[in-house]
Amino acid sequence: MGDGEGQMGAASGAPNPPALEERYRIPLEAGTVSIDALVDGILAHATDSPVLRTGAVQSVGAALTIELPDTGIPLQAAVDEIMSVAGTYYRKNAHPGMFSYVASPGLPTDPLGHALTAALNQNLTGYMGAPGATLVERTLIRWLCALAGLPEGSDGLVVSGGSIANFSAIAAAVHRGLGPVAREQGIQGGPHPVILAAESAHFSVQRAAILLGLGRAGVEVVECDETHRMDVEALARKLDEAADDPGRRVCCVVASAGTTAMGVVDPLPEIAALCRQHGVWLHVDAAYGGAALLSDALRERLCGIELADSLTVDLHKWCYLAFDGSVLLYRDPESARELFAFEADYARYGNDQTAETRTCFDLSPEVSRRSRALPAYLAWRHYGLDVLGRNIQHNAECAQYLAELVKASADFELVTEPMLSICCFRYLPPASKDDASHVDWVNARIVERLALGGNFLLSSTLVNERPVLRVCVCSHTTSARHMDELVLEIRRIAAVLAEG
C-alpha cells in the first residue's frame, strides 16, 4: 500500500489534511540507542503490510526463553532482543488499513513525549509531588473542558483508560445518589442503586456495576431505536417507573458519544434534559467519539455533551495519541471528592487546595500516576488544533466515503450511516444474497481472509444478531484511496469464495 491522493479528496473538493509523518525526526540520543533510529525504524515501517504480524505462540515465545540474568548485557543488545519479539510480532496501529478497533495510531511526537515523561519521572499525586507536571495536566484538562463546553469550575485528570474513567465517574455518581452514609457503611438496606445504560454501552459500564457490588442487575438496559441510539422514550419510561418504585434509585444514566460497535452518538440533549428533570447524574462515555471535539467540523455532532456531569475522552483511541491515557472530566469535581478524598497521614502535603494546587488522587481511585498529559500537551502544542482536527475530520469523511461506495453497490449493504468514523456494512454475494446464513458465513470468511492478506484488518460485530463488517477509521495515515482498495479486495475474496 503506497501513498496517494484519495479519490474522495478530488471528488468532494476537500483536500487531504496535512500529513503528520513529515515530523518524524526527533534529535535525541539515549546512551547508545538513538531515539531517532528507533523512531525512524518503527514509524517508517508503520504503514508497510501486513497490519498484524503474528505467529504461533511457541515460535514467538521461543525468542524469550532467557532466564533473568545475573549480569547485564549492552543496551543495544537488550533493545535488539525486545525488537526481535515485540518489534517483530505486532499490530501496526498506524497502518492505513488498521480498521479493526478504535485503536490510536500514535503520533510521531509520542516517542519524545513518552521519553520526556519517563525522564522527568513525576508522580501526579498532587502539586507538591509534581508541581510542573501537575500544571501541564491542568492545562490539558482546561483545554478539554473548554472544547466540551463544560462550565467554569469543571475539573478532571488523566487516568489509564476509558474503563477506569467510566468506573470512577459511575462510582462518584452512585455515591452521590446514595449519600455519604454509603461511603462509611457500604450499601445497607435502602433503595437498590440503579445505572441506566443503552444496550450499546461499552461493557466497562456493567463491570463498574459489578465492582461496585451492584451486580450486573445494577445496570438496567435501555433499548435503542432503529438508528441504534438510546431510545429517549424508553429512557423516560425507565426513569418514571423507577421514580415510582421505593426499592430502586436511579443514580446514573450512561450515554455514549460514539458507541464501540457502530460509533453512533446517543441523543445527548434529550437524555440530559431527562436527567435534569429527574435529578440523575449523566455520564457521557465519549472514550472514542470525544476526539470529534478537536474538529471544528465535527464538534456539533456531540452537541449536548456540555450538559454531562462527567465525561470520558480517551487519548488513545481517536485522539491519535500512543497508549495510554483517558481524560476524565467532572462538571462538579466536589462530587467526586466526596467519594475519593482521603486524609492519609503520609500524604499530607500541606496543600492549600487552591484550583492550581489541589491534590489529584481525590478524583479517581488511583494514587500514583505518571504524567500522561505530557505527550498530549506536546502533540497538541506542536501540531495545533487545526492540523489534528482536520485529520480527524478526514477520518470521518473516509468513513462516509466508504458508506457512499457501499450504498452505490448492489453487492453491498450499509448497516448504519456513519455518525463519526465507523462504517458497518455487509457484503451480499449476488448469487445468494437472500440466504442469510450464507451471507453471514461469507462475511465472517472475508474478515479472516482480509487479515491473512495483510493489507486490512477488520473486526466483525453483531447487529441484530447478525455479523457485519466493521471499519473503524482512526488513523491519520488512512485516505479515501484505502476505502476503494478495501472494496476491491473484499470483492476479490468473495469471488474466490464463490469458486469454492
Ligand SMILES: Cc1ncc(COP(=O)(O)O)c(C=O)c1O
Ligand atoms: C465507548 C467505549 N468506552 C470505553 C471503552 C474502554 O476503554 P479502554 O479500553 O480505554 O479501557 C471503550 C473501548 O473500546 C469504548 O469503545
